[in-house]
Amino acid sequence: MKKVLVVLFMSMCGFSFGQASFQGDQLLEVYAGGPNFMKFNYFGGGPNAIGTIGSTSIPPSGMKYSYMISNDMSIGLDVMYNSYRQSYLSTDTVFVDTAWTYVSTNYQDLKSRLRIQARFNFMLPTSSANVDSYIGLAIGTNNRWQKQWVNDLLTVNANSSTLVTVPVSARLCYGFRYFFNYNMSIGAEVGLGGPLFSAQFSYKF
Numbered sequence: 001m002k003k004v005l006v007v008l009f010m011s012m013c014g015f016s017f018g019q020a021s022f023q024g025d026q027l028l029e030v031y032a033g034g035p036n037f038m039k040f041n042y043f044g045g046g047p048n049a050i051g052t053i054g055s056t057s058i059p060p061s062g063m064k065y066s067y068m069i070s071n072d073m074s075i076g077l078d079v080m081y082n083s084y085r086q087s088y089l090s091t092d093t094v095f096v097d098t099a100w101t102y103v104s105t106n107y108q109d110l111k112s113r114l115r116i117q118a119r120f121n122f123m124l125p126t127s128s129a130n131v132d133s134y135i136g137l138a139i140g141t142n143n144r145w146q147k148q149w150v151n152d153l154l155t156v157n158a159n160s161s162t163l164v165t166v167p168v169s170a171r172l173c174y175g176f177r178y179f180f181n182y183n184m185s186i187g188a189e190v191g192l193g194g195p196l197f198s199a200q201f202s203y204k205f
Helices: 002-017
Strands: 026-034 049-068 073-096 099-124 131-141 143-150 153-158 168-179 184-192 197-204
Touching: 026 184, 049 099, 073 131, 099 168, 131 184, 168 197
Parallel strands: none
Antiparallel strands: 026 049, 026 197, 049 073, 073 099, 099 131, 099 143, 131 168, 143 153, 168 184, 184 197
């Protein structure tokens, strides 16, 4: 029984102190995630739309910088951007020279969002010296843009002053990093307020 307790104690110690980043470390991360909810809440469509010409999507992506102020916490900056652009044709009937004529109109719609947030990561215990595990909390700006072109003429040009009700954005997430050498890691996050899931590459210096 005594040996079992010793083994459990040693295991708990290993779990409690396993970590890859410590006080004074700095990390730079790039990431991309999804889904891009702008696809599901698209403001366009136009009257009598008959087909999509094409679309371009930039999923929630960005760059993070963090500084470990202690072994248990880091502070930093998170810059996140996503957008969705779609082109489509719309037809309408016009009465010309005693006859109805079909007229086609080309639409291009664009929605985009930029969030710049102060980021705080709270480190969690792990069982590996190559893994960081953390709870992340971020708060910052909430900037949005919305544009529409009709036959290449800009007809809608809205920004945060009319599109945003709450000018503050926030994020709560869980993430981890696996360091395959001292400086570089791959990882992932799941969370709310931004991408539901994302993959990331980190460089520690």
